[in-house]
Amino acid sequence: MRKGRKVEAGATAAKASRSFILKKNELLPLLPQEVIIFNILVRLRADKLYKFRSVCRSWYNLINDPFFIQSHLENSTPGLIIKRYIVDRKPIYQTDFKEMKDRKNTKQDLKFGNIGEVIGSCNGLVLLKTKRKRLSVANLITKQILELPSATSDNLNFDRQCGFTYVSEIGIYKLVHLLLDDYTLKCEVLSLGCSGCNTWRCVNGSSLSLLSEDEKWQFHGSETVTINGIVYFVGVRHVQSSSVHIVSFDAGAEVFHMIRAPIHDFTICDSFIELGGVLSFVQATDRFIFDTFNVWILKDWLKGTWVKQHAISIRKPSILGGTLHRIDSSDFVQVLSSFSHGGRKIILFQIKSFSGILSHITYDLDLNQESKIQFDIRGHPSGFYTHVNSLISPKLL
Incomplete structure (x- = not known):
């Protein structure tokens, strides 16, 4: 045959x-x-x-x-990529993948050599940044890698201002690099998966009504969340009013939108994540004890309509195991990631004690239930990304 x-x-x-x-x-x-x-x-x-x-x-x-x-x-089970910074003879990045399923997690050491650090994930492909600030797309399972052309801008802060997404309507992966220069908003776009589209293109944000001669904007603790072909750049601050906004970029239509964040002031524990295919915001309700959170859902990303949908409380596991205990003012709580399991929306929290001991909690929003989880993280964790392993080849993009 x-x-x-x-x-x-x-x-x-x-x-x-x-x-x-x-x-x-x-x-x-x-x-x-x-x-x-x-x-x-x-x-x-x-x-x-x-x-x-x-x-x-x-x-x-x-x-x-x-x-x-x-x-x-x-059919694959989602998990978490953990980017660890290892200081030996030479500082390098190593990547672990933890497949999340109920209260168990399976660790996989995704050895790929010291070719760069992970700064994004989409459909089992990861976006890597090298020491020379070059970008590549790789599959950590098949060990295949695709080198990408250099960006045209000198402003190469890819870590927080670059989104990697898949536009399902046209079957194309896109990289979106946001550029903000006080009064000018634009981005560079690199399309993968179509012939003749292997160069960066500039898309300006002149359609936004935010820019005027007396207004000034800057990045303020920016982070990027990509959901269903929409790239959300979180943390664009209006200098005059100190209000924080979110710039969204529709990678399919290649148009900008701007919306306000659901609250004005942020704590170091607040985080924007994806929940059930929707941009969400996890807000600590107390500035001193991080044990209660509000979860906001973006109901309409075009109008910028936010709804406070959940109010949750979490506790920390005991050092000796067993029951959960109250979080105190010396504990630092961080939202690591979110994922879905069996249609349920789950948030993963990390609690760091004053002595540096790490513990982890998952909170099921549909069951209103918290669970402790064994989650051994060694080295110096420097980044967490929701990820699912796949066999998609970057060579075919």
């Missing part, structure tokens, strides 16, 4: 298996062998699955089939 026919057969089996998933009462013995194999392989971890390509040619063709890769991505 020709290779093309084998790939086509793999795609046909994949489509047939998806219809089987919806029909739970069918008997396994009545299913074709290809469909059974598909339904088994698509549920495996990406690192295990990648090794099974060498089992036989039919498995190789199936695992490399685009339909299978997309189905595997949709």
Whole structure:
């Protein structure tokens, strides 16, 4: 059989298996062998699955089939990338991945050499920044890497002002680098996945009504959140009023919008995250004891409508295990990440005691329930990113 026919057969089996998933009462013995194999392989971890390509040619063709890769991505369990700063003979960054499932987590050391630090994640691909401030896209499972062209701007603060997102309507990945120069707002855009689009393009923000001769803007503790093709740049401050705004960029239509943050003053524990595909804001209600939080949801990103949807309280695990205890004023609480499990929205908190001991809590917003979680982090954690491992190849972008 020709290779093309084998790939086509793999795609046909994949489509047939998806219809089987919806029909739970069918008997396994009545299913074709290809469909059974598909339904088994698509549920495996990406690192295990990648090794099974060498089992036989039919498995190789199936695992490399685009339909299978997309189905595997949709079935994968989300987790957390932990970027650790290691000081040895030479300071380097190392990356761990912790797959989150209920109260358990599985650690995977994603060794990739000292090629750069992770500054973003999308569909199993990570955005890396090298010491020379060059960018690349890599898959930490397949070890494939795609070097990206240099940006045109000298303002290369990629850590907090660059978003990496996927525009599903056109099947293209985009990098968006926000530039703000007192009175001018614009961005550079690099499109991946289409021919002739391997150069940075400038998109100005003149459509925004925020800029005038007497107004001045600057970055203020900026961070970036990407959700469904929208890149949110959080922490653009209006100098005259000290109010904090959010610049959103629709990567599909390539247009800017600006909205106000839900509150005026921020604490060091406040954080913007994604919850259920929506931009959300976790706000500490006390400036001295960080044990109660309000969770705001952005209901309408075009109008900038925020709704306070949850009020939660958290406790910290005991050093000896067992019950949870009240957080005190010497504890520092940080929102690490958020993820969904079984359709439920979960926030991951880290509590650092005065003596430097780290403990972790997950809070299930749908069950209104907190749970302690074993989460050993060594070295010097310097960044946390929600991530899901996949077999998507950056070489095909």
